Amino acid sequence: MEPFITMIPYLLVECTGFEEQRGQHTMEPYTYEKLFFGVPQCIPGNCGVFTLKYIECHVFWMSF
Incomplete structure (x- = not known):
């Protein structure tokens, strides 16, 4: 998980097409927590x- 939470901020900054949006994102790694309750774990895939939905919400500063 560490490479993923470190890589995504870099991708957001580098792939953002507009300069004003580029300043909204930092290069600091994201944090994560593993949820064991309330999320179905038995369905593979x-x-x-x-x-992806979490990343989308995070990019647009929406609560998940």
């Missing part, structure tokens, strides 16, 4: 969708 659905974690990527949750990850």
Whole structure:
């Protein structure tokens, strides 16, 4: 998980097309916590969708 939470901020800063949006993101690594309750863990293949939705909410400063 460490490479992922370190890499995503760099991608957001480098891939943002507009200069004013570039200043909204920092290069500091994200934090994460693993949830054991309330999230279904028994269905394989659905974690990527949750990850992408979380990243999308984080980019637009929305609560998840």
